[in-house]
Amino acid sequence: xxxxxxxxxxxxxxxxxxxxxxxxxxxxxxxxxxxxxxxxxxxxxxxxxxxxxxxxxxxxxxxxxxxxxxxxxxxxxxxxxxxxxxxxxxxxxxxxxxxxxxxxxxxxxxxxxxxxxxxxxxxxxxxxxxxxxxxxxxxxxx
Amino acid sequence: xxxxxxxxxxxxxxxxxxxxxxxxxxxxxxxxxxxxxxxxxxxxxxxxxxxxxxxxxxxxxxxxxxxxxxxxxxxxxxxxxxxxxxxxxxxxxxxxxxxxxxxxxxxxxxxxxxxxxxxxxxxxxxxxxxxxxxxxxxxxxxxxxxxxxxxxxxxxxxxxxxxxxxxxxxxxxxxxxxxxxxxxxxxxxxxxxxxxxxxxxxxxxxxxxxxxxxxxxxxxxxxxxxxxxxxxxxxxxxxxxxxxxxxxxxxxxxxxxxxxxxxxxxxxxxxxxxxxxxxxxxxxxxxxxxxxxxxxxxxxxxxxxxxxxxxxxxxxxxxxxxxxxxxxxxxxxxxxxxxxxxxxxxxxxxxxxxxxxxxxxxxxxxxxxxxxxxxxxxxxxxxxxxxxxxxxxxxxxxxxxxxxxxxxxxxxxxxxxxxxxxxxxxxxxxxxxxxxxxxxxxxxxxxxxxxxxxxxxxxxxxxxxxxxxxxxxxxx
Numbered sequence: 001x002x003x004x005x006x007x008x009x010x011x012x013x014x015x016x017x018x019x020x021x022x023x024x025x026x027x028x029x030x031x032x033x034x035x036x037x038x039x040x041x042x043x044x045x046x047x048x049x050x051x052x053x054x055x056x057x058x059x060x061x062x063x064x065x066x067x068x069x070x071x072x073x074x075x076x077x078x079x080x081x082x083x084x085x086x087x088x089x090x091x092x093x094x095x096x097x098x099x100x101x102x103x104x105x106x107x108x109x110x111x112x113x114x115x116x117x118x119x120x121x122x123x124x125x126x127x128x129x130x131x132x133x134x135x136x137x138x139x140x141x142x
Numbered sequence: 143x144x145x146x147x148x149x150x151x152x153x154x155x156x157x158x159x160x161x162x163x164x165x166x167x168x169x170x171x172x173x174x175x176x177x178x179x180x181x182x183x184x185x186x187x188x189x190x191x192x193x194x195x196x197x198x199x200x201x202x203x204x205x206x207x208x209x210x211x212x213x214x215x216x217x218x219x220x221x222x223x224x225x226x227x228x229x230x231x232x233x234x235x236x237x238x239x240x241x242x243x244x245x246x247x248x249x250x251x252x253x254x255x256x257x258x259x260x261x262x263x264x265x266x267x268x269x270x271x272x273x274x275x276x277x278x279x280x281x282x283x284x285x286x287x288x289x290x291x292x293x294x295x296x297x298x299x300x301x302x303x304x305x306x307x308x309x310x311x312x313x314x315x316x317x318x319x320x321x322x323x324x325x326x327x328x329x330x331x332x333x334x335x336x337x338x339x340x341x342x343x344x345x346x347x348x349x350x351x352x353x354x355x356x357x358x359x360x361x362x363x364x365x366x367x368x369x370x371x372x373x374x375x376x377x378x379x380x381x382x383x384x385x386x387x388x389x390x391x392x393x394x395x396x397x398x399x400x401x402x403x404x405x406x407x408x409x410x411x412x413x414x415x416x417x418x419x420x421x422x423x424x425x426x427x428x429x430x431x432x433x434x435x436x437x438x439x440x441x442x443x444x445x446x447x448x449x450x451x452x453x454x455x456x457x458x459x460x461x462x463x464x465x466x467x468x469x470x471x472x473x474x475x476x477x478x479x480x481x482x483x484x485x486x487x488x489x490x491x492x493x494x495x496x497x498x499x500x501x502x503x504x505x506x507x508x509x510x511x512x513x514x515x516x517x518x519x520x521x522x523x524x525x526x527x528x529x530x531x532x533x534x535x536x537x538x539x540x541x542x543x544x545x546x547x548x549x550x551x552x553x554x555x556x557x558x559x560x561x562x563x564x565x566x567x568x569x570x571x572x573x574x575x576x577x578x579x580x581x582x583x584x585x586x587x588x589x590x591x592x593x594x595x596x597x598x599x600x601x602x603x604x605x606x607x608x609x610x611x612x613x614x615x616x617x618x
Contacts, residue, residue, distance in 0.1 A: 023232065050230070057232035062199045062206065065226045069149060073160075079150040082229055088244065089233040090258035097231035100197060102151035103186075107231075111258055113244050119257050 002038045002106055002122045003137045013118050015045045016085035016110040022054035025084040027068040028106060029077040038080050038106060038134075044068055057096065058084045081106030081122075088113055091121040093131045101125050106134060144221040146172060151227060155182040164223075169200060170213040172223060187225070197228040238262055243335050247289050260454035261289060267453040268292040270357040272345060272373055274325045275299070276438030277363030277387050277445060279311035284446035285361075286329040286336055290453070293329070294357055296341040297321040308435035345369055347497035350376040360384045361449050363442060367419040368500035374399060374412035375497055378487045383452050383461075386412060387445035389433060394441030394467040397479070398448050400488075401461035409461035410481045411488070419504040437469050514585055517572055517598040519610035525572075532570040536604075537584045542576065546616045548607055555580045562592050574600035574607070576618075 015024040026045040032038050046068070050059040060082070072079040082105055086094075091111035093101070101107060103125050111119045123131040143163040148156050156162065157180075164172050173194065177184040189195050200207045201224040207215045217223065238258070244251070247261050269290050271278050274297040285293055301309075301316045301324050309321075316324035322340040329338060341353055345364075354360060354376050362373040362384055370388070377384035377400050384399040399411040444465070451459045464477045483490045517525075525532055536543060536550030543552050553561045555575070565571060565588065573581040581599050588594040600607065608615045 025229075050232075055233075056235065058230060060229035062201060062224075062226040062228075063204065065149070065229060066147075066201065066204075066224050069147065069224075072150070082231075084231055086233045089238060090262060092259060094232055094234045096233075100228060100230040102149075102227050102229070104151040104154060113248075113251060113258065114241060116248075119254075 001036070001137060002040060002108075002134045004040045004108075004120070006138060008040050008043055009120065009138065011043055011045070012083050012108065012110055012120070016112045016118065017115050019048070019085060020112050020115050021087045023048055023050075023056070023058040023085050023087060024110075025058040025060055025082065027071070027079060028081040028083055028108060029072055029075065030080050032078055032080065040080065041077060042075070043083065044071055055087055081108065081124075083108035083110060085110040085112050091119045093123050098125075098129070098131055101129075101131070107131070108136075143219060144172065144217045144223060146176065147222065147224045149225055149227050152183060152186055152225065155186065156180050164217070166217050166219050166221070168213065168217060169202070169207055169215045169223070172217055173213070197230075199226040199228060200224070201226055238265070240335075243289070246333075246335065250288070256454070256456055260456055263454045264289045264450065265291040267359065268294070268357045269359045269361060269449055269453070270294040270296065270354060271361045271363060272296045272369070273363040273365065274309070274311060274321045275305065275363065275365065276308045276389065276433060276435075277442035278325075279309045280439050280442035281361055281363060281387070281446040281449070282311055282325055282329060283332065284443055285449060286333045288446070288450055289333065290336060290449075292337045292339065294339040294341060294353070295322045295325055296343070296345050296353065297325075298342060298344045308433065308438050310439065345372060347372060347499065350497060351380065354380050354382060357382065359449055359452050361445055362386045363445065367504045370412065371419065371503060372497065372500045375487050375494060378411050378413075379495075379497070384411065385445055385448045385452060387441050389438050389441055392434060392437065392469040394437055394444075394469070396441060396444045396448060396460060396465045396467075397463065398452060398459045398461040401452060401459055403461065404455070408481075408488075410479045411485070413485050413487055414482045415464060415479050417482070417484070434469065440469070441467065514582055514599045515597065516601045518601050519607040522572060522600060522607065523611045530570070532572055533566040535565065535571060535573045536575070537573060537580050538575050538604075542618070545618050546604065546608070548574075548604060548612070548615075550574060555584050558584045559587060559591060562588065565594070567594065567596065570596055570598060572598045572600055575603050577603040577605055
């Protein structure tokens with residue numbers, strides 16, 4: 001189960017819309033509870049460094065990755081995962097996503113359809129290196 | 143000591159340690175030390191040949207070791223080494239929908255729990271609709287409108303003016319034209335983003351499997367029993383779901399047959415519900431019995447709904463359930479149905495492994511009957527010779543009795559149930575007619591309605607008796 005703060009969700013959606021028709025990408029920060037529930041408290045949007053078809057691919061530069069790890073340390077958060085968008089495609093992981101996926105990370109995919117319709121789904125690798133969906137809970141922090 | 147920063151995804155292999163101290167040397171020494179201390183790290187860092195995996199980057203300070211001396215890069219006491227997983231991905235390669243299609247299907251795509259994923263499944267799906275009449279019309283219109291990517295239509299008929307009261311896919315301009323072609327024109331005008339395949343032919347045992355094989359889902363909207371059993375058996379033999387709908391007078395029926403769920407369990411089919419067809423002529427067709435035009439509109443739409451659910455996996459299909467709509471009282475009922483072990487197509491001991499002659503099958507008696515006790519003319523003669531105690535009953539008509547008889551008590555077939563008092567319940571009773579057919583009917587009636595168990599049918603009737611025992615009697 002993954003809880004995404006509405007403000008954070010909005011940031012991801014805006015990034016996905018503003019980057020359309022290219023894929024956007026970035027990092028998810030937050031905390032993991034003892035029961036495995038993940039709270040996403042912030043994101044860090046980074047450039048899609050893919051050389052070539054950014055409409056169908058994304059890549060995050062190693063330096064951005066190192067920045068993200070440092071960002072997590074600075075805020076006493078855990079780097080919990082990656083988000084990226086699928087322009088005009090469903091929010092389900094492609095084979096490209098699966099092959100490159102890291103264990104432990106939540107992969108939030110934002111489906112953007114012609115800048116209008118948005119769905120968010122989250123996925124995590126199981127021990128067989130297959131994606132399993134994580135239930136997203138929208139939660140308003142008081 | 144140098145420092146290695148472990149990325150978050152790999153920390154579960156380092157006892158959740160983010161920073162490790164290692165001895166100075168080279169990157170190769172560092173990697174060796176890490177994988178020695180934390181064996182689970184090995185498969186994430188090294189490929190089968192022992193080299194560093196292509197999607198693992200190793201940085202010394204802010205420099206990729208690929209830009210330095212690779213694994214021979216020196217590691218000093220103040221070196222900070224970062225292991226950086228390559229983060230990448232992307233969408234599937236093929237574009238799914240054009241802008242126009244996205245706009246067209248927008249109201250589907252925005253439904254929570256349906257979305258692009260379900261719309262994508264609809265586009266990839268191939269549905270065969272059997273019959274483009276009362277049920278097929280609404281089903282075809284909604285399936286085409288919904289964006290089912292490939293639709294096949296089977297119908298041999300031509301459009302008749304009397305069809306238009308319910309078959310809403312056709313118009314007056316199409317009267318006299320083949321239904322499949324008229325339907326195609328209408329559906330293409332509705333949705334240019336789909337493919338249509340036409341089968342302007344009678345579906346039969348020799349072409350059904352060939353037509354069905356390219357489709358994912360079969361939608362049976364036929365109006366007769368032979369075709370219904372044919373469609374069912376072909377779908378079961380090919381392992382395809384059969385979304386069934388039918389209408390009868392004011393009642394509509396819908397179910398999903400032979401549907402295999404995500405756990406691999408296959409639900410019941412038409413033969414589990416109706417093992418055998420009703421006697422020919424008992425259930426009139428629309429042409430004979432009439433139909434309220436809106437009823438197939440309702441039921442055909444429900445059929446389209448179930449087809450869409452089968453394709454997309456959204457919701458719970460009617461598999462294992464049978465839905466009945468009573469238009470007169472506006473009442474709906476849903477029954478649970480189960481698979482039967484004696485199902486001849488996919489029960490425990492299947493006897494139907496290829497398509498059969500369904501006209502013949504549906505012309506046979508509705509219920510499989512247990513055999514009657516029979517006696518041959520010779521055995522009857524033996525009883526007579528030996529003086530066995532029995533009663534002989536003749537169920538022919540009086541004028542036949544006048545032509546020839548063998549001393550039986552005359553109780554014509556039509557009067558048998560009114561004359562049970564004249565039939566012995568203690569002794570054996572031999573019943574005969576001219577050839578054995580009417581006497582068999584009489585025995586069944588007496589056994590079923592009145593519980594007789596002492597009745598014997600004279601095999602071949604009085605004609606056989608004359609041939610075998612008394613050739614001098616008159617044959618007629």
